[in-house]
Amino acid sequence: MNIIGRKKLYFLISLLVMLPGLVSLALYGLNLSIDFTGGSRMIISFSKNVSEEETKFISSDLEKRNIKVLSIEPSGKTAIVRTSPIDERQNSEFNKDLKAKYREAIQEEFSTIGPTIGGETTRNAVKAVFFASLLVVVYISLVFRSVPKPASSIRFGISTIFALIHDVLVVVGVFSILGHFLSVEIDALFVTALLTIIGFSVHDTIVVFDRIRENLGKNVNASFAQVVNDSILQTIGRSLNTSITVLLVLFALLLFGGESIRWFVVALIVGIASGTYSSIFNASPILVVWHEWSQRQSK
Amino acid sequence: MKNPRLIFAFIILLTLISAFVNLPGNIRLFNFERSFKYNPNYFLQKYNFSKELAFRQGLDLKGGVSITFKAEVEKLPTGERDKALESSRVVIERRINLYGVSEPLIQTAKVNKDSRIIVELPGVTDVKAAINLIGATAQLTFWEEAATVSAEVATSSAYPINADISGLGPLKQTDLTGSDLSSSSVVFDPNTGTPQVQLKFNSEGSRKFAEITKRNVGKPVAIVLDNLVITAPSVNEAILTGDAVISGNFAQEQAKALSTQLNAGALPISLSVLEQHVVGPTLGQESLQKSLLAGIIGFITIIAFMVSLYRRLGVLASIALLIYALLNLAVFKISSLTPYGITLTLAGIAGFILSIGMAVDANILIFERVKEEMRAGKGRSSSIELGFSHAWTSIRDSNVSTLITCVILYTFGTGIVRGFALILAIGVLISMFSAITITRTFLRLVYK
Numbered sequence: 001m002n003i004i005g006r007k008k009l010y011f012l013i014s015l016l017v018m019l020p021g022l023v024s025l026a027l028y029g030l031n032l033s034i035d036f037t038g039g040s041r042m043i044i045s046f047s048k049n050v051s052e053e054e055t056k057f058i059s060s061d062l063e064k065r066n067i068k069v070l071s072i073e074p075s076g077k078t079a080i081v082r083t084s085p086i087d088e089r090q091n092s093e094f095n096k097d098l099k100a101k102y103r104e105a106i107q108e109e110f111s112t113i114g115p116t117i118g119g120e121t122t123r124n125a126v127k128a129v130f131f132a133s134l135l136v137v138v139y140i141s142l143v144f145r146s147v148p149k150p151a152s153s154i155r156f157g158i159s160t161i162f163a164l165i166h167d168v169l170v171v172v173g174v175f176s177i178l179g180h181f182l183s184v185e186i187d188a189l190f191v192t193a194l195l196t197i198i199g200f201s202v203h204d205t206i207v208v209f210d211r212i213r214e215n216l217g218k219n220v221n222a223s224f225a226q227v228v229n230d231s232i233l234q235t236i237g238r239s240l241n242t243s244i245t246v247l248l249v250l251f252a253l254l255l256f257g258g259e260s261i262r263w264f265v266v267a268l269i270v271g272i273a274s275g276t277y278s279s280i281f282n283a284s285p286i287l288v289v290w291h292e293w294s295q296r297q298s299k
Numbered sequence: 300m301k302n303p304r305l306i307f308a309f310i311i312l313l314t315l316i317s318a319f320v321n322l323p324g325n326i327r328l329f330n331f332e333r334s335f336k337y338n339p340n341y342f343l344q345k346y347n348f349s350k351e352l353a354f355r356q357g358l359d360l361k362g363g364v365s366i367t368f369k370a371e372v373e374k375l376p377t378g379e380r381d382k383a384l385e386s387s388r389v390v391i392e393r394r395i396n397l398y399g400v401s402e403p404l405i406q407t408a409k410v411n412k413d414s415r416i417i418v419e420l421p422g423v424t425d426v427k428a429a430i431n432l433i434g435a436t437a438q439l440t441f442w443e444e445a446a447t448v449s450a451e452v453a454t455s456s457a458y459p460i461n462a463d464i465s466g467l468g469p470l471k472q473t474d475l476t477g478s479d480l481s482s483s484s485v486v487f488d489p490n491t492g493t494p495q496v497q498l499k500f501n502s503e504g505s506r507k508f509a510e511i512t513k514r515n516v517g518k519p520v521a522i523v524l525d526n527l528v529i530t531a532p533s534v535n536e537a538i539l540t541g542d543a544v545i546s547g548n549f550a551q552e553q554a555k556a557l558s559t560q561l562n563a564g565a566l567p568i569s570l571s572v573l574e575q576h577v578v579g580p581t582l583g584q585e586s587l588q589k590s591l592l593a594g595i596i597g598f599i600t601i602i603a604f605m606v607s608l609y610r611r612l613g614v615l616a617s618i619a620l621l622i623y624a625l626l627n628l629a630v631f632k633i634s635s636l637t638p639y640g641i642t643l644t645l646a647g648i649a650g651f652i653l654s655i656g657m658a659v660d661a662n663i664l665i666f667e668r669v670k671e672e673m674r675a676g677k678g679r680s681s682s683i684e685l686g687f688s689h690a691w692t693s694i695r696d697s698n699v700s701t702l703i704t705c706v707i708l709y710t711f712g713t714g715i716v717r718g719f720a721l722i723l724a725i726g727v728l729i730s731m732f733s734a735i736t737i738t739r740t741f742l743r744l745v746y747k
Contacts, residue, residue: 246656249597256593
């Protein structure tokens with residue numbers, strides 16, 4: 001199998017996968033949860049399936065207290081309500097009204113996040129992603145400093161980051177689409193998923209790079225592209241097996257795990273599939289493209 | 300430790316210990332129920348250990364209230380802010396303990412320039428009552444005897460609730476309060492050496508205190524904190540200096556605690572709610588059970604996959620994985636005995652499951668490498684040694700990069716993200732240990 005020879009095809013596939021997400025990101029942006037924007041979120045359970053009558057009651061009762069209702073999402077007997085920040089007094093008054101109208105109704109969950117904390121979460125998330133990527137480049141450049149010339153260790157680091165950005169864009173893009181059409185929210189758990197994906201993507205890429213480093217030392221006469229291709233083929237079994245194992249666990253979580261982690265698991269599944277693809281078909285080919293380009297420059 | 304048999308014995312011992320640590324008091328699975336008398340907590344109790352070995356569940360699993368307060372410390376001089384924040388934490392802790400909540404978590408945190416107090420109350424669902432309990436500033440008041448007390452005052456929320464028990468007559472509140480206090484500290488009686496709590500009033504407070512003591516010579520003045528009479532000493536003579544001493548039969552710790560509390564009253568920080576979450580207990584338990592079931596199914600799937608892929612090696616890997624999971628759970632449980640208890644949340648469980656994935660990866664890396672060496676025509680035992688040492692650099696590099704990510708997450712993250720990072724990091728560390736010792740020793744013993 002010649003993966004490096006068909007690298008343009010694989011880059012094209014990546015681009016095609018990312019494109020819808022990027023378009024959605026540009027058009028609709030992200031559906032951010034109260035974790036980032038600040039606001040209130042509650043889950044109310046009723047004795048029967050939620051109909052328009054209940055949602056109308058909820059929104060009119062909240063709005064008469066000058067609370068902006070952002071969305072009411074009925075799902076079976078429960079309704080998830082998102083609003084501008086509600087304070088404790090307003091909430092207890094609302095609960096009184098709710099009980100008066102529907103005796104069986106229970107507010108299962110209630111969260112309020114002030115705008116300060118919301119902004120902070122966003123900043124922290126961006127900071128965490130940025131510093132994690134930076135340190136990973138530094139670490140890889142350090143670990144791979146022994147690669148034989150003319151390969152350069154910093155290229156290994158930066159190629160890893162390209163693969164990582166690829167995975168982040170795929171997942172964020174998919175969630176932009178999900179956010180627009182299924183009103184799936186980006187919350188603090190999503191950030192956790194994103195960081196896990198980054199960790200996994202780098203993990204996967206390093207295994208391939210490690211092989212390249214080893215083979216560069218062994219096959220001095222083969223071309224760089226050849227060595228990289230061989231290394232990918234030698235590690236592809238491991239890459240696929242590992243990803244399949246992790247995906248099996250994630251599918252178990254998706255099917256049997258609770259609803260509260262459903263989208264978190266979806267994000268992980270998309271990200272880990274993408275991470276496996278990018279470590280095989282993006283990171284190493286980028287290394288080759290870069291290598292060949294710099295060879296041409298020096299001639 | 301070159302002798303694989305010795306290491307093997309060590310692994311077996313470690314496994315037995317962690318299996319014992321993980322042993323619950325009783326097991327309930329559908330209709331099957333069984334309790335174990337000789338569980339770890341039985342022995343802890345027997346040796347008078349005050350703490351209990353348990354998985355600490357986060358609010359998202361157990362249900363409860365989490366409230367983040369912003370402490371308004373801006374008005375205070377910079378040097379006193381930390382002290383004021385700590386005093387508030389102590390006051391809150393005392394109030395919560397009076398309220399009777401088990402396993403409360405009260406933390407102070409500094410984010411940028413903000414000072415915060417985070418309170419987690421498992422099992423509590425009335426967030427309004429909780430905020431009222433916590434958010435009121437510690438109020439120090441002084442009461443003197445009154446001829447009569449109107450029914451209105453006696454039933455008002457400010458009236459000391461233990462006034463009757465303390466053997467005091469009807470009381471009326473004076474105009475002296477905690478805001479007139481400039482500081483409080485622990486001093487020792489020069490004659491008897493017993494600890495006392497000293498109060499220093501500011502100039503306004505000194506004037507008020509002088510007047511109160513002047514008109515109450517020979518009568519008690521009750522010092523009341525948060526509606527409780529702490530002490531009601533009799534006034535011997537008018538005190539004009541603005542210094543007062545609360546003597547009582549204090550132990551040093553008590554005097555220190557009282558002084559801390561009085562300082563909180565003297566430096567009232569008002570708290571405002573930044574963030575609050577209430578999770579119903581049913582919702583949390585449902586998530587936990589579902590995640591556990593998913594975890595077990597996932598685990599069985601991994602075993603089936605590994606065995607079908609690597610046959611005998613797969614069986615070994617599955618055993619190694621089982622030991623790995625036991626070790627991890629034991630670490631979570633043992634941490635509950637230390638001040639650094641690990642709290643399991645949904646995100647934490649996700650981190651744990653991910654670390655299982657990474658542990659499997661280490662095994663797969665080793666096996667693929669061993670298979671490769673065998674294909675190259677090497678002997679069995681040299682294939683194992685070579686395969687292992689070749690796989691090791693990949694395992695090390697990839698796991699270290701995951702650890703780096705964990706450290707960053709822990710540093711910048713808040714709440715659930717931190718829990719996730721901590722559990723993933725522990726998982727990765729144990730998986731490296733398990734790859735080096737457990738898998739390698741098993742391979743060596745089986746293929747000798």
